[in-house]
Amino acid sequence: MQSPLKALMVQGTTSDAGKSVLVAGLCRVLARKGVKVAPFKPQNMALNSAVTKDGGEIGRAQAVQAAACHIEPSVHMNPVLLKPNSDTGAQVILQGKALTNMEATGYHDYKLVAINTVMDSFSRLQADYEAVMIEGAGSPAEINLRANDIANMGFAEKADVPVIIVADIDRGGVFAHLYGTLELLSKSEQDRVIGFVINRFRGDIALLQSGLDWLEEKTGKPVIGVLPYLHGFDLEAEDAIDSQQQLAGTAKLVVKVPVFTRISNHTDFDALRQNPDIDLQYVGKGQSLSGADVIILPGSKSTCADLVYLRSQGWDKEIARHLRFGGKVIGICGGFQMLGRSVADPLGIEGAPGVTEGLGYLDLATTMTENKKLTRVTGTLGLLGQNACVSGYEIHAGVSDINEVQPITLSDGTLDGAVSACGQIFATYLHGVFDDPQAFSLLCEWMGCSNVSVVDHHANQERAINRIADAIEEHLNLERLWPGLGK
Known part of the structure; x- marks a missing residue:
């Protein structure tokens, strides 16, 4: 298995568990330490997209993650983008260019072909960068999607990369999410999980300790850290509409x-x-x-x-x-x-x-x-x-x-x-x-x-990226991922 520095994949117990934000933060942490790093998401399903310098189309989350690395976004950072145009179909975009529209059943079989594009892009990034931070999609424990998977463990197995799993404690049921997700994986997939991250925790960490001890004992996997709930945190959403606001009072x-x-x-x-x-x-x-x-x-x-x-x-x-x-x-x-x-x-x-x-x-x-x-x-x-x-x-x-x-x-x-x-x-x-x-x-x-008031959107994005990177450096045991890095 590759070292976590060369390639590390972040998977989540659910959609919106914090994968995109965690990858962006890890990218900024590595960039701060002088590591030449790039983000990667094998397959993304989103209607929020960005345009690369060479005229390709990728998910916006990967464009934000590229900004966290201080590099230009590339089509290879998101080689497969699915843009839904109905409840059962989507436009398929490969390495930045629209290929065709496909129904879900047809695309399920097409993934056997798309994996070649995914691996080509991943190989290119690995050749050009010291580290690649990889984001999964949804959850690796979706039983109906495991066959031909190229977004989560299917990719991780093919690329032979280590995985950390993140869960959102603010949703509730965090220990069931993490334990259950791990249990639903195959033995080889479980072996490549090197730890857990708990996201959006509010309160006294001491009250959580017994749960952390239980999880580590039951799974044999370490909890790499518990990230706090960041009030007022605002980074571009991958797909879900973000409606949080901070109004000064009466709106003008x-x-x-x-x-x-x-x-x-x-x-x-x-x-x-x-x-x-x-x-x-x-x-x-x-x-x-x-x-x-x-x-x-x-x-x-x-x-x-x-x-x-x-x-x-x-x-x-x-x-x-x-x-x-x-x-x-x-x-x-x-x-x-x-x-x-x-x-x-x-x-x-x-x-x-x-x-x-x-x-x-x-x-x-x-x-x-x-x-x-x-x-x-x-x-x-x-x-x-x-x-x-x-x-x-x-x-x-x-x-x-x-x-x-x-x-x-x-x-x-x-x-x-x-x-x-x-x-x-x-x-x-x-x-x-x-x-x-x-x-x-x-x-x-x-x-x-x-x-x-004039708000600088790009400056806000930079502040948000730095906030999550600061939280990662303070609350995650980065020695478990990258021993000696930056010491």
Whole structure:
């Protein structure tokens, strides 16, 4: 088995146990100690994605983990990305490029082929870096997914890497989670587990000690450490929507985002959610958009289907009323497309072939094409007679014919986005449009509030990464993983 320094895999007892955050923190710890380290996730299922410098698509969690390593993200850090477009199917992306759409049963068999791509990417990272920190997916104890597994123990066995298992004590049942997960593994898989990490503990550690002793005695595996619950901790979510906020008091701006069935890249709104002056609310099924100063239509992996869903919730009527009373509306990517006259999908790229009527507020028509646009961009945003620097990334299959004022001039001279003649609607293909402080301030002024605090999203991310790294250095016995490292 390889040494933990050369390659270490973090698996979890459940989804959202803390795998992504722990890997990011371990990456930063190693980077602090001068180790050339990279993150890796063999298979990721998420609708939050990022664009690499060379125009590939990977999960956002791996882009954050790359930032923790102080390196550029690469397609090899997440060689298989699955983007669900229905309850049973997903778009399959290999080494950054979309391959095809597959149903779950078909993909189960295809994993025997995909493992070759996974191992190719892993080998490349191992050749280029001193250490690779690997993140599993979901839980290794999902009995129905163990055959042909490439995301958890199936990969760990193939790559011959050691594993630590993390569990979230804040969920409850942490000892059952850890003991039960280990028991459901095969003997060879159990042998490669070198220890446990307990995450999000609140209270006096002395009250936990008897449980830790029991777990170590029953399993023969050490508890490497217990990480505390970090209040106010905020790092980009891999897929689950994070709605935690820290409002200063009375919000200066109420922003509502309808949650589509296939909402994508909702991390676009983290800069708004983290701002103490903004009350950002995600509006789910059966809930109302009323009371908003601004409504933002987010991205979608299935734009036409989510247009139908939007209407089924009566949100189209609420948007119409909102605009009649002078409210502002923003559309990002799929939301941009929805605001036009129509969205055509003649090849069935995102669902059944056909044409779906748009909301009709912008003079544009969109056609889905086989070639997905994947690019990172910079440019200038022009609104209210002012200019601001803007940056972001584009991930979309649609090509839009736009007959509106386009407010963003990209660095290559091309134009992006649209502003309605009435001045109440702003739309863009750029994900991350709120992340740049200059663009954030100008957009807030356009939304009707010129005195909103400016929050530096990238600085917040750095603080979060350093907080988890600090906690790891304080509360984990790193000698059990890397004897003598950094001494």
